[in-house]
Every structure is written in C-alpha cells, then in structure tokens.
Amino acid sequence: MxxxxxxxxxxxxxxxxxxxxxVTLAGVEMWERFSYYGLQVILAYYLYYSLTDGGLGLPTATxxxxxxxxxxxxxxxxxxxxxxxxxxxxxxxxVLVAGxxxxxxxxxxxxxxSGWGLAAGLGLxxxxxxxLKVNATAMVGDLYRDDQDRRDAGFSFxxxxxSLGGTLGPLLTGVLQDRIGFHVAxxxxxxxxxxxxxQYVAGWNSLPASTRVVPNPLQAGQGRTAxxxxxxxxxxxxxxxxxGLLTLDRLGVVTTALVxxxxxxxxxxxxxxxxxTPAEHRDVVAYLPVFGASLLFWTMFFQLFTTFSLYADTRxxxxxxxxxxxxxxxxxxxxxxxxxxSPLLGVLWLRRRGPALRSLTKMSFGLVALALxxxxxxxxxxxxxxxxxxxxxxxxxxxxxxxxxxxxxxxMSATTAxxxxxxxxxxxxxxxxxxxxxxxxxxxxxxxxxxxREVSFFALSALATAVLTVGLLLLSRRLxxxxxxx
Numbered sequence: 001m002x003x004x005x006x007x008x009x010x011x012x013x014x015x016x017x018x019x020x021x022x023v024t025l026a027g028v029e030m031w032e033r034f035s036y037y038g039l040q041v042i043l044a045y046y047l048y049y050s051l052t053d054g055g056l057g058l059p060t061a062t063x064x065x066x067x068x069x070x071x072x073x074x075x076x077x078x079x080x081x082x083x084x085x086x087x088x089x090x091x092x093x094x095v096l097v098a099g100x101x102x103x104x105x106x107x108x109x110x111x112x113x114s115g116w117g118l119a120a121g122l123g124l125x126x127x128x129x130x131x132l133k134v135n136a137t138a139m140v141g142d143l144y145r146d147d148q149d150r151r152d153a154g155f156s157f158x159x160x161x162x163s164l165g166g167t168l169g170p171l172l173t174g175v176l177q178d179r180i181g182f183h184v185a186x187x188x189x190x191x192x193x194x195x196x197x198x199q200y201v202a203g204w205n206s207l208p209a210s211t212r213v214v215p216n217p218l219q220a221g222q223g224r225t226a227x228x229x230x231x232x233x234x235x236x237x238x239x240x241x242x243x244g245l246l247t248l249d250r251l252g253v254v255t256t257a258l259v260x261x262x263x264x265x266x267x268x269x270x271x272x273x274x275x276x277t278p279a280e281h282r283d284v285v286a287y288l289p290v291f292g293a294s295l296l297f298w299t300m301f302f303q304l305f306t307t308f309s310l311y312a313d314t315r316x317x318x319x320x321x322x323x324x325x326x327x328x329x330x331x332x333x334x335x336x337x338x339x340x341x342s343p344l345l346g347v348l349w350l351r352r353r354g355p356a357l358r359s360l361t362k363m364s365f366g367l368v369a370l371a372l373x374x375x376x377x378x379x380x381x382x383x384x385x386x387x388x389x390x391x392x393x394x395x396x397x398x399x400x401x402x403x404x405x406x407x408x409x410x411x412m413s414a415t416t417a418x419x420x421x422x423x424x425x426x427x428x429x430x431x432x433x434x435x436x437x438x439x440x441x442x443x444x445x446x447x448x449x450x451x452x453r454e455v456s457f458f459a460l461s462a463l464a465t466a467v468l469t470v471g472l473l474l475l476s477r478r479l480x481x482x483x484x485x486x
Contacts, residue, residue: 020203020206021139021143021203021206021207021208022140022143022154022157022158023203024199024200024202024203024204024206024207025136025139025140025158025207026140026157026158026160026161026162027161027196027199027200027203028095028099028132028136028196028197028199028200029132029133029136029137029158029161029162029165029196030161030162030164030165030196031165031192031193031195031196031197031199032099032102032129032132032133032136032165032193032196033161033162033165033166033169034165034166034168034169034189034192034193034196035102035103035106035165035169035189035190035192035193035196036074036102036125036129036166036169036189037165037166037167037169037170037332038169038170038172038173038185038188038189038192039106039109039125039173039185039186039189040067040070040071040170040305041169041170041173041174041305041309041328041331041332042170042173042174042177042182042185042328043067043070043305044063044064044067044305044306044309044310045177045182045309045313045327045328046118046177046182047062047063047066047067048060048062048063048064054181054182055182056115056118058248060310061447062248062249064306064307064309064310064443064446064447065248065249065251065252065443065444065446065447066248066251066252066443067305067306067309067443068252068302068305068306068439068440068441068442068443068444068446069251069252069254069255069439069440069443070122070126070439071302071305071435071436071439071440071442071443072252072255072256072259072436072437072438072439072440072441072443073126073255073436073440074125074126074129074130074436074439075129075133075432075433075435075436075439076130076255076258076259076262076432076433076436077126077127077129077130077131078129078130078133078134078428078429078432078433078435078436079130079262079266079429079432079433080127080130080131081094081098081129081130081131081132081133081134081135081429082134082135082138082427082428082429083429084131085131085134085135085138085214086214086215086216086423087214087216087217087218088214088217088218089214090211090212090213090214091135091138091139091211092139092204092207092211092212094131094132094135095131095132095135095136095139095200096197096200096201097131098127098128098129098130098131098132098135099128099132099193099196099197099200100128100197101124101125101127101128101131102124102125102128102129102132102193103128103190103193103194103197104124104128105120105121105122105123105124105125105128106121106125106186106187106189106190106193107121107187107190108120108121108124109121109122109183109186109189109190110183110184110186110187110189110190111183113183121186133432134428134429134432137158137412137416137428137431138416138428139207139208139211140154140155140158140412140416141412141413141415141416141417141419141428142208142210142211143208144413144416151413151416151417152359152362152409152410152413154413155409155410155412155413156405156409158409158412159405159408159409159412160338160339162408163335163338163339163404163405164335164339165192166332166335167332167333167335167336167338167339169188169189169192169332170328170329170331170332170335171329171332171333172185172188173185173186173188173189173328174326174327174328174329174331174332175326175329176188177326177328178324178326178328178329215421215422216422216423252440252441252443252444252447253444255436255440256437256440256441256444259433259436259437259440260437262433263291263430263433263437266427266429266430266433267284267288267430269423270284270420270423270427271284271285273420273422273423275420275422275423276420276422276423277420280418280420280421283417283418283420284418284420284427286418286476287414287415287418287430288475289360289472289473289475289476290359290360290363290411290414290415290418290476291430291431291434292468292472292475293360293363293364293367293407293411293469293472294363294407294408294411294431294434294435294438295434295437295438296367296438296465296468296469296472297363297366297367297370297403297407297408297411297434297438298434298435298437298438298439298442299437299438299441299442299445300370300374300438300442300461300465301370301400301403301404301438302435302438302439302441302442303442303445303446303461304331304334304400305331305439305442306442306443306445306446307442307445307446307449307457308331309327309328309331310446310449311449312327312328312330312331313327314451315451316330318330333397334397334398334400334401334404335401335404336401337398337401337402337405338401338404338405341401341402341405358476359410359411359413359414359417360414360472360473360476361473362406362410363406363407363410363411364469364472364473365406366402366403366404366405366406366407366410367403367407367465367466367468367469368466368469369399369400369402369403369406370399370400370403370407370465371462371463371465371466371469372399372462373395373396373397373398373399373400373403374396374458374461374462374465375458375462376395376396376399377396377458378455378458378459378462380396381454381455381457381458411431411434412428412431415427415428415430415431416428445461
C-alpha cells in the first residue's frame with residue numbers, strides 16, 4: 001500500500017494543472033448541497049405543517065429547534081468523517097461511500113411517509129454528510145499548499161459550486177413542495193445526489209495522490225477500541241431517548257453542549273499532540289479568532305432556515321402580480337448573488353497586489369455585511385400584518401449574500417492552512433464544528449423570535465454581530481505570530 005510518506009512531495013500545488021480535480025470536488029459538493037439545502041429549506045415546514053397539509057404537526061417552536069439541531073448534528077458528524085479519512089479509509093473512498101449514504105437517506109424520506117421514515121432518512125444523511133463534506137473540502141486544500149491568495153481563490157471558486165447547489169436545490173424543492181407535496185420534493189433531492197455521485201466517479205482519477213492513502217492508519221487493536229466507543233455512544237443516545245432524558249425540546253441544548261465539548265477537545269488535542277510541531281502550534285493558536293468568526297457567521301446566517309423560514313411563511317406578502325411565491329423560494333433566492341460574487345472574489349484574491357490580507361480581515365467585511373442585513377430587517381419590523389418581500393430580498397438578503405461570499409470560503413481556506421500535517425481532515429472538522437454550533441444555536445435563537453419581539457430580536461442580532469466582530473479583530477492582532485496569514 002502506498003504510504004503518506006511516499007506521496008508527501010507529490011501532491012499537486014495551485015497550478016493550472018489542477019482544474020479537473022477542483023471541478024470534480026466542486027461538482028460533488030454542489031450536488032450534495034443541492035440535496036442538503038433542498039431538504040433543509042422545507043424541513044421546518046414539514047415538521048410544523050398540519051397533517052392535512054402534508055406535515056407532521058409539531059409545535060412551531062419545537063419544529064424550529066429540531067431544524068437547527070438537525071443541521072448541528074450534521075456538521076457535528078464531520079468529526080467522525082474526518083477521523084475515518086485520517087485513520088480508516090482514504091478520503092477519496094470515504095466521499096464515495098458517504099455520498100451513497102446521503103442518496104439512500106433521501107430515497108427513504110421520499111418513500112417512507114412516517115416519523116420513523118423521517119428519523120431513518122435524516123440519520124443516513126447525517127452519517128453521509130459527515131463523511132463527504134469535510135473530506136471533499138480537505139481534498140481541495142490538498143490542491144493548494146503554500147500560496148494563501150491562490151488557496152483563497154480556489155476556495156472561492158469551490159464555494160461558488162456550494163452556492164449554486166445551495167440555491168438551485170431549495171428553489172426546486174420549494175416549488176415542488178408547494179405545488180405537489182413534500183415527498184416529491186424529497187425525491188428531487190435524491191436525484192440531485194445521484195447526479196453528484198455520477199460526476200464524482202467520472203473524475204475519480206483526477207484527484208491528487210494524497211487523497212488515495214490513509215495518512216495516520218489505526219494500529220493493531222485500535223480498530224476494536226474505536227468500534228467499542230461508537231457502540232457505547234449509540235447505546236447512550238438510545239437510553240437517553242427511551243428514558244426521556246433526551247427529547248425534541250432539549251435537542252438543541254444537547255447538540256450545542258456536544259459542539260462545545262468537541263471543540264475544546266480538538267483544540268486541546270492539536271495543542272498537546274507530540275506530532276504537531278511548535279510552528280504548527282502557533283498556527284492553531286492564531287486560528288482561534290477565525291474559529292470564533294466562523295461560529296458567529298453561521299449562527300446568524302443559519303437563521304435563514306429557522307427564524308427567516310417562519311418569517312417568510314407568516315410575515316411576508318408572497319403574492320406578486322397575482323402569483324403566489326412559495327416561502328422556501330424567498331429564502332433560497334438570496335443565494336443567487338452569492339453565486340455571482342464568489343468567483344469575482346476569487347479573481348480579486350488572485351489579482352490584487354500588495355501584502356496578503358489576513359483571513360480575519362477578509363471575514364470581517366462579511367460579518368459587517370451580515371450585521372447590516374439584520375439592520376435592514378429591523379427597519380421593516382414592528383409593523384402588523386405582512387411586509388413587502390421585494391425590498392427585503394433586494395436589501396436584507398443581499399447583505400446575507402455578500403457575507404456568505406466573503407466568510408465561508410476564507411474560513412475554509414484558513415482552516416486548511418493552519419492544519420497540522422498529521423491532523424489534516426480532523427483539523428478541518430473544527431470548521432464544520434462552527435457550522436454545527438451555528439446551526440444548533442440558530443434553532444435556539446429562533447425560539448426567541450416572534451412578531452411581537454421582532455424589533456428587539458433584529459436590533460440585538462445586528463448589534464451583537466458588529467460588537468463581536470470588533471472583539472475578534474482585536475484578539476486576532478494579539479495572536480498574530482503565526483507563519484500563515486490567518
């Protein structure tokens with residue numbers, strides 16, 4: 001078997017010879033996001049719509065909390081996916097197996113019309129997304145070793161694929177759910193994932209050599225220990241659920257607590273491991289403000305699938321020129337501007353002159369845009385009845401799109417740049433932990449939203465985002481001794 005040492009110097013760098021691999025990875029991620037966001041944008045509706053409307057009839061607050069928690073668990077599972085690629089299966093193979101699990105999960109959702117079907121389908125998607133997303137992103141990082149601006153550019157183009165799938169999927173499933181029903185929309189998400197797997201297999205051989213080996217394989221006896229830990233974890237969850245210690249109403253708090261524990265554990269591991277060099281330790285320390293900025297971004301941005309899903313369904317006038325627009329379509333439409341801006345930013349990072357901007361400086365521009373987006377919604381809050389969706393889409397959601405174009409791609413790039421060689425995919429799990437924490441926190445925050453509390457909710461959201469951004473910038477300056485420009 002080829003070893004990590006043998007391929008250490010053979011990994012492709014950021015050159016024109018790597019576009020096929022980038023297209024392959026961006027493609028599978030685009031279709032995975034097509035299916036994932038195609039489900040998530042209608043999930044809250046499926047949970048709180050009445051049985052006669054095709055839903056499950058849960059209380060609205062519970063439905064929003066579960067939606068946020070589901071996203072949190074999906075991104076929390078990136079820890080397991082990163083560990084598998086680092087210790088058990090090569091990243092290239094892990095992505096293929098994981099994508100197949102996602103496809104099966106959407107098929108179950110489309111065909112099994114019950115609460116058990118929902119649990120099984122979401123469970124398969126959680127497992128599959130955990131294996132696919134972290135490793136596809138890590139493989140993109142493998143294409144760009146030492147050039148920070150080129151790395152940021154590559155991730156900007158990669159994120160364009162994410163944005164394209166994350167926009168087209170919800171638009172299609174939103175219309176299908178509104179016109180035909182939820183389960184037809186779930187089937188469309190399954191078709192999207194099937195297309196993604198097909199193009200991934202077609203580009204299989206274009207992926208770099210480093211994706212075909214296990215960098216830190218398990219030693220004798222460690223596999224049995226790992227299996228025992230997994231079985232014990234499943235048993236604990238099963239007991240907690242059957243005894244009532246874990247309920248749907250408590251899911252958000254439990255998920256957030258797990259994210260905190262996992263984050264502390266990962267940073268402790270990276271800062272104490274003997275296989276991490278002193279220079280890599282400094283990189284990890286300098287990465288802390290980037291981690292915080294990414295967590296802040298996803299907490300506020302994922303309100304799109306909790307607070308703003310409810311807002312679009314109950315507070316917006318969705319009749320335009322006699323045509324009724326599905327609320328999921330309104331939420332998803334913000335992604336169009338992201339699709340345009342992401343590649344433009346990639347070109348900007350490639351062509352700009354002068355010293356490289358620090359990652360957190362780039363991210364702060366996006367966080368300021370996000371705060372402005374909440375401020376725009378504040379201007380239209382406090383009224384009774386419905387609001388006008390046109391100016392909301394043109395101003396508020398446009399600010400969200402600008403933020404999305406600036407923050408995630410740079411955060412992913414900074415994470416791969418700061419990752420120690422011996423913990424590549426697992427370090428990238430830290431980025432996905434920010435998404436996990438952001439999603440679960442968005443579900444908890446959404447339970448504080450109501451039409452009566454709209455003014456204070458949007459005002460505090462805008463203010464907190466701005467103040468925390470300033471604090472993270474100040475912290476970053478104090479930790480600016482790393483050799484990477486994070």
